[in-house]
Amino acid sequence: MINVGVLGATGAVGQRFVQLLANHPWFRLTTLTASERSAGKRYQDVVNWRLDVPFPEEVGSLVVEPTNVSAVSDLDIVFSALPADIATTLETDIAAAGVGVCSNASSHRMDSDVPLVVPEVNPDHLGLIDVQRDRGTDGFIVANPNCSTIVLCLSLAPLMPFGFSHLTVATMQAISGAGFQGIPAMEIYDNVVPYIGSEEEKMEREPLKIMGSFDGSEIRDAPFKVSASCHRVPVIDGHTMAVWADTPAPVAEVIEAYRTYAPPISGLPHLPAESVHYTDESTRPQPRLDRNRGGGMTVSVGRMREGLRYVAMGHNTIRGAAGASVLNAELIVSKKYV
Numbered sequence: 001m002i003n004v005g006v007l008g009a010t011g012a013v014g015q016r017f018v019q020l021l022a023n024h025p026w027f028r029l030t031t032l033t034a035s036e037r038s039a040g041k042r043y044q045d046v047v048n049w050r051l052d053v054p055f056p057e058e059v060g061s062l063v064v065e066p067t068n069v070s071a072v073s074d075l076d077i078v079f080s081a082l083p084a085d086i087a088t089t090l091e092t093d094i095a096a097a098g099v100g101v102c103s104n105a106s107s108h109r110m111d112s113d114v115p116l117v118v119p120e121v122n123p124d125h126l127g128l129i130d131v132q133r134d135r136g137t138d139g140f141i142v143a144n145p146n147c148s149t150i151v152l153c154l155s156l157a158p159l160m161p162f163g164f165s166h167l168t169v170a171t172m173q174a175i176s177g178a179g180f181q182g183i184p185a186m187e188i189y190d191n192v193v194p195y196i197g198s199e200e201e202k203m204e205r206e207p208l209k210i211m212g213s214f215d216g217s218e219i220r221d222a223p224f225k226v227s228a229s230c231h232r233v234p235v236i237d238g239h240t241m242a243v244w245a246d247t248p249a250p251v252a253e254v255i256e257a258y259r260t261y262a263p264p265i266s267g268l269p270h271l272p273a274e275s276v277h278y279t280d281e282s283t284r285p286q287p288r289l290d291r292n293r294g295g296g297m298t299v300s301v302g303r304m305r306e307g308l309r310y311v312a313m314g315h316n317t318i319r320g321a322a323g324a325s326v327l328n329a330e331l332i333v334s335k336k337y338v
């Protein structure tokens with residue numbers, strides 16, 4: 001068993017980490033951290049458990065640690081669900097102390113030596129860990145992308161062989177994406193908010209790195225352009241997006257590619273049976289009906305039309321956040337980096 005911890009374990013993403021790690025077959029969850037407000041108390045006494053799954057009693061008596069290097073320096077891997085401003089320095093310091101950091105935070109995603117990984121899409125980018133280790137530490141940072149970016153990139157995986165030069169995407173993002181304190185009920189109930197700070201910029205640049213090529217020392221960006229418009233909608237979990245790609249590929253061939261898509265990895269506990277599920281139903285995918293497919297790890301795609309136009313949807317705090325990091329860690333272990 002590999003000893004792991006969660007930074008920011010009381011938050012929206014932190015709770016998902018705890019859900020996924022409490023009974024993990026490879027990882028032993030020994031350490032939970034949060035802010036000074038929560039430190040020193042038992043997790044079950046301090047966490048306001050808001051997930052739609054039962055509280056994992058087995059970790060309830062763990063005492064929450066303050067979030068600092070010494071709290072986690074004897075672990076093999078830490079999962080970071082910290083606000084980005086806190087993650088920036090802390091993740092670097094933890095990696096320098098010899099610990100592997102699998103991060104949800106946006107702080108290091110675009111660093112040239114940090115792999116930005118979706119395991120089914122760019123598992124080879126983990127080679128950047130060796131570039132980080134050339135600096136003389138066993139520790140490393142591996143980031144997972146923004147939650148909307150992950151759903152978009154998985155939905156693109158079967159489409160890549162057809163080629164395109166310009167993507168347009170309009171998102172409908174769940175309120176859990178803003179964190180537990182993120183958006184007041186009075187703003188989102190009976191409403192749509194057509195702005196999410198920095199989200200469009202992330203969706204426009206992260207896919208180019210993820211879909212880029214790795215030559216053993218650096219990533220060369222993929223040669224397409226993304227135009228994004230991001231919107232908050234009154235859905236609890238599940239980011240939906242309408243996508244337009246400028247390819248003349250025949251719809252029937254594209255749908256067949258989705259149906260037969262097989263990722264280049266296997267044998268990881270959180271790899272779902274289907275990473276991308278194509279549905280023929282004209283009113284799907286829908287967040288309420290489809291977000292828990294594959295334990296929340298499957299991205300659902302439908303409404304493929306000439307143009308090429310389609311709709312994609314994925315669970316933002318599982319596939320888009322905690323589940324993405326856990327799958328990254330499983331890939332890291334399977335490739336013997338830990």
Ligand SMILES: NC(=O)C1=CN([C@@H]2O[C@H](COP(=O)(O)OP(=O)(O)OC[C@H]3O[C@@H](n4cnc5c(N)ncnc54)[C@H](OP(=O)(O)O)[C@@H]3O)[C@@H](O)[C@H]2O)C=CC1
Nearest residue numbers: 008010011012013034035038067081082084105177179180
């Ligand atoms: N929500 C989502 O869908 C996604 C979120 N992310 C990213 O994941 C990270 C966490 O987001 P989310 O879970 O939504 O945020 P939340 O606000 O729900 O949780 C924040 C967590 O960080 C802790 N924390 C806050 N301030 C400090 C501090 N000064 N020192 C140490 N710990 C602190 C909190 O502890 P306490 O309870 O004690 O205050 C809590 O555990 C962010 O970087 C976010 O951008 C990434 C992808 C998707």
Ligand SMILES: N[C@@H](CC(=O)OP(=O)(O)O)C(=O)O
Nearest residue numbers: 104106146147173177178199
């Ligand atoms: N901004 C995303 C969630 C998030 O925190 O993204 P990032 O990890 O890129 O900061 C949303 O609101 O749905």
